[in-house]
Amino acid sequence: MTILKSCYTVMYILATSSVRASTIGVVVTGIFLSVWTKWGLFKFHWIIVKEVLTILSIGLGIFGMYYWTLDASSITATEGLRALHDQGFLVNRLQLFIGIILQILSLGTMFFLSVFKPWVRRNRSS
Numbered sequence: 001m002t003i004l005k006s007c008y009t010v011m012y013i014l015a016t017s018s019v020r021a022s023t024i025g026v027v028v029t030g031i032f033l034s035v036w037t038k039w040g041l042f043k044f045h046w047i048i049v050k051e052v053l054t055i056l057s058i059g060l061g062i063f064g065m066y067y068w069t070l071d072a073s074s075i076t077a078t079e080g081l082r083a084l085h086d087q088g089f090l091v092n093r094l095q096l097f098i099g100i101i102l103q104i105l106s107l108g109t110m111f112f113l114s115v116f117k118p119w120v121r122r123n124r125s126s
Contacts (some may be wrong), residue, residue: 001039004076004083005073005076005077008072008073008076009073011065011073012066012069012070012072012073012077015062015065015066015069015070016066018104019061019062019065020062023058023061023062023120026054027054027058028066030054033101034047036042041121041123043121044117044119044121045119045120045121045122046117046119049109049113050110050113050114053106053109053110054110056102056106057103057106057107057110060099060103062101063101064099065093065096065100068092068095068096068099069096071088071092072089072092072096075088075092076089077088082125094107107117
């Protein structure tokens, strides 16, 4: 059980420290790269989709992972081995896994969009 509590504690520490700091860096450099290159912020549909996916990933990372790991860490600290059978812990664990899967899918989709740039330029008349 110590390993389980340690894992959730480390996840919580990462969610409160390096994830937040790296998110700020990613957002700032992403905006600079969009504005200072030919791609722009809103010129192409694939860039807009990437921006929406980025907001989703940031929201999941900053808010979702923070609260889910905080809950899991506190449940494992108070419940011990009984946490594995606690309904709240199991629901929290499922939410954490779904959040991680959504982040991986959005990052994979953003990578695909960055490499293949599937849609043409937006119509400027609209």
